[in-house]
Amino acid sequence: MRFSKTLTNWYSVNKRELPWRQTIDPYTIWLSEIILQQTQVKQGLPYYYSFLDEFPSVHHLAEADEEKVLKLWQGLGYYSRARNLHGTAKYIVNELNAEFPNTYKGLLKLKGVGDYTASAIASICFNEPAAVVDGNVYRVLSRYFGIDTPINSTKGIKEFKALAQELIDKEMPGEHNQAIMEFGAIQCKPKNPDCNICPFNDSCIAFSEHRITELPVKLKKLKVKKRYFNFLVLLSEDFNTVLEQREGKGIWQNLYQFPLIETESEMDIEEFRAKIKDNELLNESRYRLSLYNEKSIIHKLSHQHLYTKFWILNIDEIKTKSIPVNNIKNYPVPILIGNFIDTFRFK
DNA sequence: AAATCGGGGCA
DNA sequence: TGCCCAGATTT
Numbered sequence: 001m002r003f004s005k006t007l008t009n010w011y012s013v014n015k016r017e018l019p020w021r022q023t024i025d026p027y028t029i030w031l032s033e034i035i036l037q038q039t040q041v042k043q044g045l046p047y048y049y050s051f052l053d054e055f056p057s058v059h060h061l062a063e064a065d066e067e068k069v070l071k072l073w074q075g076l077g078y079y080s081r082a083r084n085l086h087g088t089a090k091y092i093v094n095e096l097n098a099e100f101p102n103t104y105k106g107l108l109k110l111k112g113v114g115d116y117t118a119s120a121i122a123s124i125c126f127n128e129p130a131a132v133v134d135g136n137v138y139r140v141l142s143r144y145f146g147i148d149t150p151i152n153s154t155k156g157i158k159e160f161k162a163l164a165q166e167l168i169d170k171e172m173p174g175e176h177n178q179a180i181m182e183f184g185a186i187q188c189k190p191k192n193p194d195c196n197i198c199p200f201n202d203s204c205i206a207f208s209e210h211r212i213t214e215l216p217v218k219l220k221k222l223k224v225k226k227r228y229f230n231f232l233v234l235l236s237e238d239f240n241t242v243l244e245q246r247e248g249k250g251i252w253q254n255l256y257q258f259p260l261i262e263t264e265s266e267m268d269i270e271e272f273r274a275k276i277k278d279n280e281l282l283n284e285s286r287y288r289l290s291l292y293n294e295k296s297i298i299h300k301l302s303h304q305h306l307y308t309k310f311w312i313l314n315i316d317e318i319k320t321k322s323i324p325v326n327n328i329k330n331y332p333v334p335i336l337i338g339n340f341i342d343t344f345r346f347k
Numbered sequence: 348a349a350a351t352c353g354g355g356g357c358a
Numbered sequence: 359t360g361c362c363c364a365g366a367t368t369t
Contacts, residue, residue, distance in 0.1 A: 036364045043355060043363085077353030080367075114366045134364045154348075181364050190362060191358065218361090221349070 003144075004169040004176050010199050011179035014186060016041070019048065021178070026100035026125045027058045033117045034085050038078060041185070047076050058100075061086065062093035084112030104130040115161070124174035131164035132177045133157075136184025141167075142216035143188060146205030150219040228266055229308045231258040231337070233292065234281065235346065236315050240322040242281065243331055256331040258310070266296060266307060276311075280320070287315040292344065299336045310340055 015021075018041065020032035031051055035044040050072055055061035061069070066086050073082035088110045092098060101107045103126065107118035119130035131137075138151040141163055149156040169176040187198055195207050206212045234242045243256045259281060267275060269291055276282065276289075292310035299306040323331075325346040333341065 033364070038353085038363055038365055040356070040363050075354075077355085078365085080352070081365090084366085112366070116365060120364070132364075135362070136364065139362095178364085185364075 001169070003167050004179075006199050007179045007183060008169065008172070008175055010187070011175070011182055015179075015182050016186075019045075024125045024174070026102075026121060028052070029121050029124050030100065030113075030117075031085070033120050034081050034112060035076070037081060037117070039076065044076070047073070055089075058089050058092055058098055061089040081112060087111055088113070100125075102126045104128055120177060123168075123177045127173060129165075129168050129170040129173040131161065131168045131173075132181065133161050133164050134181060134184075136181045136188075137164055138216050139190065140180055140184045140188045143206035143212060144200055144204045146209060146211065146215070148215065148217045151216045152219050152221075226305050226307060228263045228296075229306050230261045230263060230267055230272060230275075231308065231310050231340075232261065232276070232279075232281065232313060233258050233310050233340075233344070234313050234315055234318055234322070235325070236318045236322065238317075239325045239346065240318050241325050241328065241346070242318060242320065242322050243328070243333075256333050257337050267309065272309075272311060281318075282313070282315070283319065285315050285317065285319065287313045289313055292340070297336070306336065308336060310344075 020028060023029070032044075032048055035047050035051070051061075054068075054072060055064060064086065066083065069086045070079060070082050073079060073085075076082075091110070092100060100121075101109065102122075104118045104122040107113050107121050108115070110118075113121075116132055116134050119132040122128035122130045123132070138156075138160055141147065141160055142149075142151065145163070147159070147163075149159050151157070151160060164180075167176075187193060193212065195201050195204070195212065198204065198207070201207050206215050232242070234240075242259055244259050245256050246253060261275060261279075263275070269289065273289055290312045292312050293308075296307040296309055299308055328341055328346070
C-alpha cells in the first residue's frame with residue numbers, strides 16, 4: 001500500500017495530459033490500448049486522433065471496410081492489430097449488441113486483447129483490480145525489488161504478474177495501473193534515469209546496489225543453429241585410433257577430436273557408408289562400420305546445437321597418422337568427445 | 348518455448 | 359548498432 005501511495009502521489013504531480021485519460025469509455029480506452037501496444041505514446045498519438053475522428057464509435061469502425069482501417073493504420077506497424085481491431089469491432093457490434101465485455105476474463109476473449117490489454121481496460125473502465133504488466137512495469141518492479149528473473153521467461157512472466165497483482169490498489173486500480181506505467185515511462189526510464197529525484201530512491205534495491213543498468217534482465221533470443229556432426233572413431237586391430245586437431249575459427253579451436261564429417265542433416269548408416277566411401281583415411285582398407293549411438297547426442301552450445309553421432313570403424317590397419325588408444329586421454333578434447341571416450345570401451 | 352510481426356526513438 | 363516501446367498470436 002505504501003508503494004502504491006508513493007506511486008500515485010508521484011503520478012498526480014507528474015502525469016502527462018493525454019486524451020485517453022479524459023474518459024473511461026471502453027471503446028475509446030480499447031482503441032488507445034491497441035494503438036499503444038509496443039508503441040510509444042508520441043508515435044501513437046496522431047493515429048489515436050485520426051481513428052477517433054474517422055470512427056467515433058464502435059459502430060463506425062464495425063461498418064468500415066478493412067481496407068480503410070488498414071489505410072488509416074498505415075505506418076504504425078504490426079498490422080494484425082488493425083485487422084483484429086476491425087474484426088473485434090464487428091464482433092462486438094454484431095454478436096454482443098455493441099456492448100464491451102466488462103470483466104478481465106471476458107475482455108481476454110477478444111482477438112488482439114491479451115493479458116495486458118484486458119487488465120488495462122478492466123481496471124480503467126470497470127474498476128476491476130487487474131494488474132497490468134507491460135514493459136514499464138517489468139522495469140519498475142525488477143529495479144525496485146532487485147529481481148533478476150528474466151522478464152521474458154515463463155517464470156519471470158508469472159512472477160512479475162503476481163507481484164504486480166499484490167501491489168495494486170484495489171480501490172483505484174485504473175489509477176494505480178496508469179501511474180506505474182507512467183512512472184516507468186518518465187522517471188524509471190530504460191536509460192539514464194535520474195534516480196536523485198526519484199521518490200523511491202530511499203528504498204529501491206537496484207539503486208542502493210548500483211544495479212540500475214543491469215535490470216531488468218532479458219533473455220537474448222538468439223537463433224540457435226543446428227549442426228550435424230559425424231565423428232569417425234577408427235579402431236585398428238592393434239588398438240590405434242585417429243585424432244585430429246581443430247584449426248581455424250569457430251568452436252573448440254585447437255582442441256582434438258575424431259575425424260569429423262559435418263552434414264546438412266542426420267545420416268543413417270547407408271547414407272553414411274556412401275558418404276565415407278572415398279575417404280582417404282580408409283583408402284584401400286577393409287573395415288566394418290557401426291553406429292555407437294542410435295539417437296543423436298544433442299550437445300548444446302550457446303549459439304548452436306550439435307546433433308552428434310559417433311561412427312565406429314573397426315579396421316585392420318590404419319595407414320595414416322594414428323595414436324594408441326591408451327594415449328587418448330592425453331589429448332585436450334571437447335567435453336562432447338570426452339564423454340564419449342569415458343563411456344566407450346576401446347578394448 | 349520460440350518465432351513472428353514494424354516502425355520510430357535514443358544513446 | 360542494439361535496445362526499447364502502455365504485446366499478442368502462431369508455430
